[in-house]
Amino acid sequence: MSKNMLAFALVPLVVAAMIAGPPEVKKDAKVFPYPIHQTTLDNGLKVVSIPFDSPGIIAYYTVVRAGSRNEIEPGLSGFAHFFEHMMFRGTEKYSKDAFNNVLKSICADNNAFTNNDATVYHTLASADALETIMDVESDRFMNLKYTEEDFKTEAGAILGEYNKNYSSPFLSIFEKLYDNAYQHHTYKHTTMGFLKDIQDMPNQYEYSLKFFDRWYRPEYCTILVVGDVKHDKFVTLAKKYYGGWKRGNYVLEVPQEPPQTQEKYFELKWKAQTLPILAIGYHGPAFSDKHIDMPAIDLLSQYVFSQQSELFRKLVIEEQAVEFVQGSQGDSRDPGMFNIFTRIKDPKNIDMVKNEIFAAIEKAKTTPISAKQLADIKSFLKYSYAMGQDNANSIANSIAHYISMTGDPESVNRVYALYDKVTPEDLLMVANKYFGANNRTIVLLTQEGAN
Amino acid sequence: MKSLTLGIIVGILLSTIAVAKTPIKVTEIRSQNSPLITFRIILRAGSINDWKGKEGINALTAFMIAQGGTKDLKYQEVVATMYPWAANVNVQPENEITTFVGHVHRDHLDAFYKLFSDLLLNPRFDLDDFTRNKDLMLSYLEKNLRGTDDENLGKEAFLISMFKDHPYGTAGATVQGLKSTTLDDVKAYYKQMYTTGRIWIGIAGGYPATLVTKMKNDFGKLPEGKFEPVPLPEPANIEGLEIDFVQKPARGTAISMGHPLPITRKDKDFYALMVANSYLGEHRTFNGVLMNRLRGDRGLNYGDYSYIERFTGGTSGTTFPNVNTPLRQQYFSVWLRPVQPENAHFAVRAAIYELDKFVEKGLSQEDFEATRKFVTNYSKLWAQTLDRRLGYKMDSEFYGTEYFIDRIEKELKTLKVSDVNAAIKKYIDPKNMKVAMVANDAQDLMEKMVKNEPSPITYASPVSERILEEDKTITVLPLGINKSKSRVVPVGELFENESPGKVLERKETEKYK
Numbered sequence: 001m002s003k004n005m006l007a008f009a010l011v012p013l014v015v016a017a018m019i020a021g022p023p024e025v026k027k028d029a030k031v032f033p034y035p036i037h038q039t040t041l042d043n044g045l046k047v048v049s050i051p052f053d054s055p056g057i058i059a060y061y062t063v064v065r066a067g068s069r070n071e072i073e074p075g076l077s078g079f080a081h082f083f084e085h086m087m088f089r090g091t092e093k094y095s096k097d098a099f100n101n102v103l104k105s106i107c108a109d110n111n112a113f114t115n116n117d118a119t120v121y122h123t124l125a126s127a128d129a130l131e132t133i134m135d136v137e138s139d140r141f142m143n144l145k146y147t148e149e150d151f152k153t154e155a156g157a158i159l160g161e162y163n164k165n166y167s168s169p170f171l172s173i174f175e176k177l178y179d180n181a182y183q184h185h186t187y188k189h190t191t192m193g194f195l196k197d198i199q200d201m202p203n204q205y206e207y208s209l210k211f212f213d214r215w216y217r218p219e220y221c222t223i224l225v226v227g228d229v230k231h232d233k234f235v236t237l238a239k240k241y242y243g244g245w246k247r248g249n250y251v252l253e254v255p256q257e258p259p260q261t262q263e264k265y266f267e268l269k270w271k272a273q274t275l276p277i278l279a280i281g282y283h284g285p286a287f288s289d290k291h292i293d294m295p296a297i298d299l300l301s302q303y304v305f306s307q308q309s310e311l312f313r314k315l316v317i318e319e320q321a322v323e324f325v326q327g328s329q330g331d332s333r334d335p336g337m338f339n340i341f342t343r344i345k346d347p348k349n350i351d352m353v354k355n356e357i358f359a360a361i362e363k364a365k366t367t368p369i370s371a372k373q374l375a376d377i378k379s380f381l382k383y384s385y386a387m388g389q390d391n392a393n394s395i396a397n398s399i400a401h402y403i404s405m406t407g408d409p410e411s412v413n414r415v416y417a418l419y420d421k422v423t424p425e426d427l428l429m430v431a432n433k434y435f436g437a438n439n440r441t442i443v444l445l446t447q448e449g450a451n
Numbered sequence: 452m453k454s455l456t457l458g459i460i461v462g463i464l465l466s467t468i469a470v471a472k473t474p475i476k477v478t479e480i481r482s483q484n485s486p487l488i489t490f491r492i493i494l495r496a497g498s499i500n501d502w503k504g505k506e507g508i509n510a511l512t513a514f515m516i517a518q519g520g521t522k523d524l525k526y527q528e529v530v531a532t533m534y535p536w537a538a539n540v541n542v543q544p545e546n547e548i549t550t551f552v553g554h555v556h557r558d559h560l561d562a563f564y565k566l567f568s569d570l571l572l573n574p575r576f577d578l579d580d581f582t583r584n585k586d587l588m589l590s591y592l593e594k595n596l597r598g599t600d601d602e603n604l605g606k607e608a609f610l611i612s613m614f615k616d617h618p619y620g621t622a623g624a625t626v627q628g629l630k631s632t633t634l635d636d637v638k639a640y641y642k643q644m645y646t647t648g649r650i651w652i653g654i655a656g657g658y659p660a661t662l663v664t665k666m667k668n669d670f671g672k673l674p675e676g677k678f679e680p681v682p683l684p685e686p687a688n689i690e691g692l693e694i695d696f697v698q699k700p701a702r703g704t705a706i707s708m709g710h711p712l713p714i715t716r717k718d719k720d721f722y723a724l725m726v727a728n729s730y731l732g733e734h735r736t737f738n739g740v741l742m743n744r745l746r747g748d749r750g751l752n753y754g755d756y757s758y759i760e761r762f763t764g765g766t767s768g769t770t771f772p773n774v775n776t777p778l779r780q781q782y783f784s785v786w787l788r789p790v791q792p793e794n795a796h797f798a799v800r801a802a803i804y805e806l807d808k809f810v811e812k813g814l815s816q817e818d819f820e821a822t823r824k825f826v827t828n829y830s831k832l833w834a835q836t837l838d839r840r841l842g843y844k845m846d847s848e849f850y851g852t853e854y855f856i857d858r859i860e861k862e863l864k865t866l867k868v869s870d871v872n873a874a875i876k877k878y879i880d881p882k883n884m885k886v887a888m889v890a891n892d893a894q895d896l897m898e899k900m901v902k903n904e905p906s907p908i909t910y911a912s913p914v915s916e917r918i919l920e921e922d923k924t925i926t927v928l929p930l931g932i933n934k935s936k937s938r939v940v941p942v943g944e945l946f947e948n949e950s951p952g953k954v955l956e957r958k959e960t961e962k963y964k
Contacts, residue, residue: 166702272599307530
């Protein structure tokens, strides 16, 4: 059976690294228990190391704080992600094949991903390969070189990735939701980019060079190592391999998004088989490790939409009207979207389900959460985080996320400290502040020809 | 996410032990430094044990346990109890085994174990939970696989076709099998299968030693039973390329292909083939020939990989496969991620072209040395956590071999390039494979392919002379498609009924009905 069958599917969660394992969960302690060493080089490159008792293994991450948010020119969406692909196309010193051969020789697991706010390159390898990794990584970040032919060939792989993703209706839903919820801000397009822009990518070689020149600069980047590493040695190597990297001078101005003033509603038809999927997006706050709004939103998400919520119990378990219902807001540098998704078992129940969701939100605006529920949610968040931090790669992945948000890995501790401070009144406040009807965009996807 | 009752049973680990009549098999990795505990409780039964006409009963029963209640607590109460601990219970029903996985921080171990063991030993089997779980399984087959996930659709279509008339020949369930399964059937299946002979306890992490004794005692109270594996027939012979063209609305064309393999991790040749396969198509890396020639040189799609055993997972968040998916009969497969429809014929030809070269030429000494070193060390990354080590350890015991990661190192140390190239020739057969292609224009594609029409490709930009020269051969490469065994399959027919041939244990199930 395909694992996907299991909505229940096995999350490849974690258990303890062979020697150290994840942290103990102590009240009032920092959620991230490992020391974080930071140095900034003269050229602006941040160098972060986190010693972790992994047996001879390191996770090496490069966080470029440029994602689809940075794609401000019309017709050129999707370039941050495209560039992630181009970064594997080689340099004069290490051709594509030579780069791959080096990675193979150090037996590395190497890949990358892009989101709204960052592009992250990651390598998992043995600790004694650190200098080799830094040699090839610094080389491609400073000296990437590819031909127009390579560029056009890789555009085919991008279209292939789009085609792969397109067989899920969620890509179409996301595209419709974000394109309409945002008027000006670059979160209007998905990380993949608008399809018409993807199809035009082969013609944008010159722009790709400009994109590299703007963003692949030391002041936008952090190199991060988690595992068997000594910070002094890492900094020395960073100076050796990245010291010659020159700062850029491009200043980004992301268009500001005006407040949404009326509810928006869209319907999509799906040619293949599917149950109806309802998506409701509200404009929410930006990530912050100082203000309470975003942490409060995270707790509100658990309160209203998690598996222990009243809404889940009613719609999923008692009435069995939906397969799942979930609502949350991912972190983002600029104000993002709180998205609710549900898959409805019978098209006749679409309105009923929608109204139940709205009713749950309205209740959250007026009824304070109980002390026990709030404590349970805080406990869940803390244990959830701790249980995920059991190997070098998971830790690096988590810290890379906070670096992409603020540039500072210590944000993780500040955010979890804020979680502890969230009060019932904070939940009422964010429920009233962000969950108005005029602030939402609804997308309903149904099967073409189905009743 | 599930949860568990507070206030549980202090001293649970010290309780008096009654010795079970049938010893319960236990695999453990105890590490006092770890504050996390993983349970992997394997039921030595899977979809191969499904009753005739009730295909999916094994998985449905498993979900009724993992996503249901206990005698004391309703499902919602289970969920609410476990929530503050961020503990979780999942289940992975596979062909041969079904694995229940629990994760918990040791702060909540006692209470969690009480709940987790109750789910398995005292399941509630509520009608409401039955309806919910059955609906989810049906929806997965009828809606999700048929309509919203072309890559997994292609993989399942390939497997069903290759294992037609074989116990592996369903996607874990069928629509009609599920529809005919009742709650009483599930209760009877539980009674039949959840016995001392089939339960296998796995545990890893920072638990007290007394817990294992306690678990053996608790699970020893299950009914007595003996594990008898379902005999597996030889998979059917494949003659030429036998292609299922799955018709559905689709932007790209997803492609899976391959053939059965007579070796598994227990066999020496498996390790020779492992090096060969890494060279050909290591999952989600740029090491493989297929990835470099199809995506790297030609931009045909997002990825191209090959496998010499069942491989699930490894697509989001991690590169590495799920553990606890063992099979006694394995298979070789090639996964071409969706290509533009106009390039689908070319893509199959390009893959076969590379496979032909792979079989004919094998690896050079240099390729062999580089790949052997890579596999030896890369495999160590697969088992970074105690959870995964436990999974690999149990899989090794399933196959009757030493710990897999250690055996890789040992076997590869003495391997020679001649062993690898001999294994390729012995086991990989590009001329005789099952293929599944998920296509928007299945009929048209089939007609073009069976006629062996040329399949020229146009590129967005000039490519090298080497590629153009190869393309001349690839464009007209005869594929040897077996016309009588190739067909268009409307997607609505897939997963509807079982492929016949599952016989054995169903007879003994009759007495429960």
